[in-house]
Amino acid sequence: MTNENLAAIDIGTNSFHLIIVKILEDGNFEIIDREKEVIRLGEGNTGDIKEIKESAIQRAIETLKKFKEISDSHNAEIKAVATSAVREALNKDEFRREIKEKTNIDIEVISGTEEARLIYLGILKSVPIFNKYSLCIDIGGGSTELIVGKEGIIQFSNSHKIGAVRLTQKFFPDYELSKERINDCKEWVKGEIFSSIKQIKNYPIEVVVGSSGTINSLGFLVYSKNSNTDQGYTILNNFEISSADLKSISKDILKKKSYEDRKKIKGLDSKRADIIPAGAIILQTIVDELNIEKITLSDYALREGIVIDELQKKGFLNKFPDLRDIRMNSIMQLAKSSKYDLDHCLHVSNLAEQIFEQTYHIHKLDEENKEYLNAASILHDIGYHISHSQHHKHGQYIIQNSELLGFNENEIKIIGNISRYHRKSHPKLRHKEFSSLNSQSREKVEKLSAILRIADSLDRTHQKLVEKISIDNNDKEIIFNLYCNGKYPEVEIWNLERRQKLFEEIFDLKVRIKCS
CATH class of the missing domain: 3.30.420.150 (Exopolyphosphatase. Domain 2)
Known part of the structure; x- marks a missing residue:
């Protein structure tokens, strides 16, 4: 592509939609602007859309002029697609010609089959x-x-x-x-x-x-x-x-x-x-x-499908990700948008995953919950650029007000709460966001935030001193065997001893530490 930004215009029967995306280095995209205008191209018809009326054409021209101006301000290449109303109108050629003359936008009229294909492309990227x-x-x-x-x-x-x-x-x-x-x-x-x-x-x-x-x-x-x-x-x-x-x-x-x-x-x-x-x-x-x-x-639907289709044609997107890739792409996009120590958070995520996988018999949570833990681990310090002392609370707000594709509303709330409780206060019903969850979700937050606290404590200096964890347990205690890269993790162990109480309360096990 000659431009690093792409504008997709969906010319529908009821409304016109514009999205502008920035093409990222990894071939994915980030939506940087949106606009919508109700046009009613099919007005004045009774069922079958035989003609686009002159008044509707003028509304279309004025709106597309605005869309063109917005797109140009982002230096975005424009791809405009028209669906049902234009597809059926007997004067569709005149409509396209007038739009081209007045706005310099070329409109592609697509079939119902192509419309379905593009809609499916868009949905696959978001659900x-x-x-x-x-x-x-x-x-x-x-x-x-x-x-x-x-x-x-x-x-x-x-x-x-x-x-x-x-x-x-x-x-x-x-x-x-x-x-x-x-x-x-x-x-x-x-x-x-x-x-x-x-x-x-x-x-x-x-x-x-x-x-x-x-x-x-x-x-x-x-x-x-x-x-x-x-x-x-x-x-x-x-x-x-x-x-x-x-x-x-x-x-x-x-x-x-x-x-x-x-x-x-x-x-x-x-x-x-x-x-x-x-x-x-x-x-x-x-x-x-x-x-x-x-x-x-x-x-996501047609307009996002237009973007994906164009990127595929240009060689940016070669395949569709499975569920985990959709979620991970969304998490990493949010993480990279903020200034904090992402390398530390990725290491914490690795440690948290090691703990999770070795304690299935204790926490009894499924693989999907590991994804919540992974997301919260990567994002747990995202609030740092607002406030150091309250970054756990600011991070929760950022997470719960972000568009994390692949996660539903309740899952995003769970992730936000896990992140919030990686430090300071334990989960409490008097906390509004925690109490808004149902009992099953609250239990997940308690267990996963307890694991995150342990993992985060084990990289307190952000030096990745603890590389691997092996776990043993009996009915009364759990032993974290730490394998280090040569330097004794004195600060990490001190920090863990200060923050292990939540884990001990939730799982009713005394925490012990051994370092190799």
Whole structure:
């Protein structure tokens, strides 16, 4: 690439999205800017999108001028892709020509099959589904994509002309709801997806992922209702919504018969109050037809897929990582963004892993918990650049307000709490962030933070004096046999003796140290 930055523009039926990414040395990318504008390209049509109206074209031009200016400010190469509305419009060539003349942006119109491929690429980068049979549902303004994939290969995909904007115009043109209109819409959706549902049932689906604005909006409504808040939730990626929660939210939406009433729904963007009923009907119908129990949300979709596709073409990305790689890339990206002794933290992570692997019979935690410990170990000093004395608390805040791809909200909270308790106070129920976890998660935090305290103590001087640990134990004590690189770790042992109490309390074992 001639530029080190890339801008991806998703020209959708409902809205236009821009993301700008910085290409990193390892071939991955970091999102450095975002923008979104509701355009409604398909306005004025009733179901089928036959023509893009002049008013919509002018809105598109003004928005794309802004997107071009933002992209140029980042010296970013632009890749613009158009989907359902432009794909179907009889005047799509005129639309593309006018956009090129007024903005100097070339638009590529992609097929429904290509749209599904790019969506799957994006989802694979944000949700840990690579090794699983996955059903991906993406509800846009003009179409809904149903995708079945495993290990980066699409097994089945279909693009259906049932988007939130399209069905709003067809069944709720004045934005008013009635029982008859709702039933007609449901039956229409059932008919449109019938053949796909039949084929999808032939696959052993292990996880269902939802992406794009409609599904993420419904997910946020679920979160708002369950947490009794409409603000402060930023980590939607990997958030799970149950079929029961979805049904409850859908009922709440469809009870609000008027557009004005729906604008008052807590947690709903007022710009979606007109099209959210159709979107809810589409998703609820798919869930009902396939007996889906839960949906995992993805922040990434088409526009991120565009980025990944371009990077693959340029030779930057050669393969898709499995779950652990997605998580590790995200952790390391956050770690490298802050100034602290990362080499020390990586060594602590290695020591913590040695302890974890030799104490399965004591802590009784599975491999996934080792990843939480690894993440917390690498990030445990990330708060240093804010405050030395309170870095454990600042670190927790940074972790819990960062986008750690591959981890869901609860997992990020667990990691943040483990990091917070690597020093100073033991976990206590009076601590808000700790008490917000359920009992199982609190137990994980207690056990893993106890291990992290031991590991961190054993590199107190940041000199990596302790290279290896072997562990023996009986019913009353645990013995840490330390293998050193030549110099006696006097400070490390002194520090461990000061900080071993949490481990002793949690596991009911007296800690002893031997040094070779």
